[in-house]
Amino acid sequence: MTEQGVRWTADQVLSLAPDAASRQSGSQLGSPGRWSGTGSSEEGAVWGSCAGSGSAAYRTVVDVEGATGAAYRCSCPSRKFPCKHVLGLLLLWSGGEAAVPVRPEEQAPEWAESWLAGRRSRREGGGREGAGGSGDCGGPVDPEAARRRAERRAERITAGAVELEQRLTDLLRSGLAGAESAGYGLWEETAARMVDAQAPGLAARVRELGALPGSGADWPARLLEECALLHLLDRGWLHRDRLPDNLAATVRSRVGLTASPQGPPLRDDWLVLAQYDTADQKLTTRRIWLHGTVSGRTALLLSYGAAGRAPDLVLPVGLAVDAELSAYPGGGQMRVALGERFSPPAPTAVRPPGVTTVQAAARYGEALRDDPWLDSVPVTLDSVVPTPDGASWHLADAEGGTALPLTATAAARPGLWRLVALAGGTPVTVFGEVGHRGFTPLTAWPPGPGEAVRLC
Structure with missing residues (x-):
């Protein structure tokens, strides 16, 4: 379908909208009531018919091209690209398989199948990939049109970053004390402005700021720190042409621009170090940490599901899988795309090499040079003992x-007691994430031989 079977988020879909009116109209069509005959394929196609004001439904088909864009066709007479029907169909698709089920592409209706076949034939033959046809809202997919579209989005993000800088300045001039009385509405309105600017990464960080006022005795200090990091990201975007290539790629990723994996795939026996999910109102994100038993590389797989639904990708912790991975661009970037798998996950006696607690903290500090917005980095601690220290x-x-202190979240999880029981007062090997809040244990191995134990 898309890379690793990932359906786009609502923010990614709405970032395609040519204007605010299209975003609003598309959002209204992002529910099942107006749609019929919807479907999607593993090859990246999405199709459906939308009831309109006339007797004939509008036929809409989209070819989703990984995480970088889409080509689309709709039989409506709109002159906007993409039209509201394309946006509505993609929003419906982003909500999960219940509304837009996965079907074999040969089950697509003839009008969708013929357009998809023609488009892919032109792609394979090196021809121009236009939609063509009167009354069709075909996406600009030739290189020059794609370049112009990227430039327009960059201009919108720049305008959003300038506006955000002004809002941060106003906040600091008026004093942080007023942030608590202002309420969350101020932050949500600012986040919405960043979505309008097609910068979902900035929007997400603004929403995180909104949760800090009144969240504890030290909230003003934490709010100031996060405002400084957001200011740094803003300035990085506004002066990205002066940055080294890797850092510029990191900035683009942090503001919300998607990228495709680059470079040759790396085949290895990948030990599954950990797997856990985080969720918000729109999306469930699964993080899978891997260790190359030959290359020694640590890699991160991301998989997504609609809110309340688990992502499809599952790799058992403690097993190893023979597979190819392709890296994403960016300084210190560990994210990869899963390519071909040559065998199912199998047991292995391999464990990742460990470091001391001092080396783990130093590793996080070094990683911040490549990505100042990192919350944590993965590390394996060797020969450590869980030790109580008052309430922590x-x-x-x-x-x-x-x-290393455990994070407050980790100390409240049942996994802590599994770790304490596994150790029994003796040294164990623990994999987890270390950052400015402390260490979060995710997986542990007992002294001597034994299987991995999940802690999350």
């Missing part, structure tokens, strides 16, 4: 006399 917990080096 630490992982202490068995011999070094140093320790």
Whole structure:
């Protein structure tokens, strides 16, 4: 369908809209009531018929091209590209398989199948991939049109970044104390402006800011820190042409521009280190950490599902899978795309090499040079003992006399007690994420031989 079977988020879909009116009209069509005959394929096609004001339904078909864009065709007479029907269909598709089920592409209606076949024939033959036809809202897919579209989006993001800089300046001039009384509405309105600017990454960080006022005794300090990081990201975007290529790619990713994997695929026996889900109102995100048993590389797979639904991609923790992975661009970027799998996951005696707690903290500091907005980095701690410290917990080096505090979230999870029971006061190997809030354990291995134990 798309890379790793990922359906786009609503923000990604709405970022295609040519104007605010199209976003509003498309959002109204993003529910099943007006649609019939919807379907999607593993090859990246989405189709459906939308009831309109006339007797004949509008026929809409989209060829989703990974995470970087889409080509589309609709029988409506709109002169906007994409039209509201394309946006509505993609929003419906982003909501999950219940509304737009996955079907074999040969089950697509003839009008959709013929357009898809013609488009892919032109692609394979090196021809221009236009939609063609009077009354069709075909997407601009030739290189020059794609370049102009990218430039227009960059201009919108720049306008949004300039506006956000002004809002941050106003906040600091008026004082952080007023942020608590202003309520969440101010932040949500600012986030909506960033969505309008087609910068979903900026919008997400603004929403995170809105949750900080009044969230604890130290909230003003944390709010100031996060405002500084958001200001840094703004300035990075506005001066991206002066940045090294890797850092510029990181900035583009952080503001919300998607990218495709680059470089040759790397085949290895990938040990599944950890797997866990996080969710918000729109999306469930699954993070899968992998370790190359030959290359020694640590890699991150992301998989997505609609809110309340688990993503499709599942890799059992502690097993190894023979597969190819392709890396995404960006300084210090660990995210990869899953390519061909040559065998199912199988048991392995391999464990990732570990470091001390001091080396783990240093590794996070080094990673911040490539990506200042990183919350954490993956590390494996070798020979550490879970140790209580009043109301909190630490992982202490068995011999070094140093320790890492656990994050507040980790200390409240049942997995902490599984880790304590596994260790029994003796050193264990623990994989997790270390950042400015502390260490979050995700998987542990007992002393001597034994299987991996999930802690999340």
